[in-house]
Amino acid sequence: MIEIRDLTKAYGERRAVDGLTFRVEPGRVTGFLGPNGAGKSTTLRMALGLDRPTSGAALVDGMPYERLTEPLRRVGALLDAQAVHGGRTAAGHLRWIAASHGLPARRIDEVLAAVGLSDAAGRRIRTFSLGMRQRLGIAVALLGDPAALLLDEPVNGLDAEGIRWIRTLLRGLADEGRAVLVSSHLMAEMAQTADHLVVIGRGRLLADTSTAGFLADHGRRRVRVRAVDPAALAALLAEAHPEAVPVGDGAYDVPDAEPGELGALAASRRVVLIELSVTHDSLEDAFMRMTADAVEYRAVAA
Numbered sequence: 001m002i003e004i005r006d007l008t009k010a011y012g013e014r015r016a017v018d019g020l021t022f023r024v025e026p027g028r029v030t031g032f033l034g035p036n037g038a039g040k041s042t043t044l045r046m047a048l049g050l051d052r053p054t055s056g057a058a059l060v061d062g063m064p065y066e067r068l069t070e071p072l073r074r075v076g077a078l079l080d081a082q083a084v085h086g087g088r089t090a091a092g093h094l095r096w097i098a099a100s101h102g103l104p105a106r107r108i109d110e111v112l113a114a115v116g117l118s119d120a121a122g123r124r125i126r127t128f129s130l131g132m133r134q135r136l137g138i139a140v141a142l143l144g145d146p147a148a149l150l151l152d153e154p155v156n157g158l159d160a161e162g163i164r165w166i167r168t169l170l171r172g173l174a175d176e177g178r179a180v181l182v183s184s185h186l187m188a189e190m191a192q193t194a195d196h197l198v199v200i201g202r203g204r205l206l207a208d209t210s211t212a213g214f215l216a217d218h219g220r221r222r223v224r225v226r227a228v229d230p231a232a233l234a235a236l237l238a239e240a241h242p243e244a245v246p247v248g249d250g251a252y253d254v255p256d257a258e259p260g261e262l263g264a265l266a267a268s269r270r271v272v273l274i275e276l277s278v279t280h281d282s283l284e285d286a287f288m289r290m291t292a293d294a295v296e297y298r299a300v301a302a
């Protein structure tokens, strides 16, 4: 189990991670979400002993990473799938890591099979596509058969088939009882992959909740209405629901409204409705709203 306890990392005056506390529980996929620069990679690096916390702790099975005797058997990680020696073969790369960590050689064939790279075992890594490198990175993470996995943006650059493959793999690993933490800045992707979400912004915890709970708490409900006579509907809403938002084609979205109340109101004024439906914010909308203040870098149109 991974436990992040009041973790802080300061670079000069700036806190990349600021008093962060959460746990990665076994048996589920936890999505680690935040906009670019939120502090996800810094947190993962501290959990893996690659960076020292300024204060607080990142613990694997109750211990800092550097104190683990057989770290690869405790936690597997994918940080940067490109950071591999291109001249080595896939099997050679795994053999080297297995040998230097005292892991049995039979694991090499097992993890290559688990990530679908058995046929490419003898190929040089420099000939691998991005997707194949991601698979190899995950094979490395699985080599020690660890109870916990930390994966930084594993779907980056993957095509639809690759994304689906990772999703199925992560689900399977969690179902085996492992603790899986997977970072992403893509909310919609995480909504389909994670059971649980830890959302951060500017290094601080914004939410630690089930995926369904996150949407229930942050995804606003709207009622969409449209009438035969758009002018009559506009007049009615101006009076009774000034918060209604026109969404084109004579339709309006009324935030946090009751469809029954709107239907009855329209009927009482003889406004004939041709649409009355409930819609929810997408998870992406909820995420954007929640992290809006925490976004450091926004894309600026050239």
Ligand SMILES: Nc1ncnc2c1ncn2[C@@H]1O[C@H](COP(=O)(O)OP(=O)(O)OP(=O)(O)O)[C@@H](O)[C@H]1O
Pocket (backbone or CB within 6 Å): 011, 015, 016, 034, 035, 036, 037, 038, 039, 040, 041, 042, 043, 185, 296
């Ligand atoms: N070595 C460093 N020195 C100074 N600042 C750093 C260093 N490493 C990270 N930072 C800063 O810490 C903040 C958090 O960065 P981090 O890479 O952890 O964010 P992230 O959530 O992983 O973002 P992304 O989705 O872009 O990878 C950023 O403002 C970054 O510029």
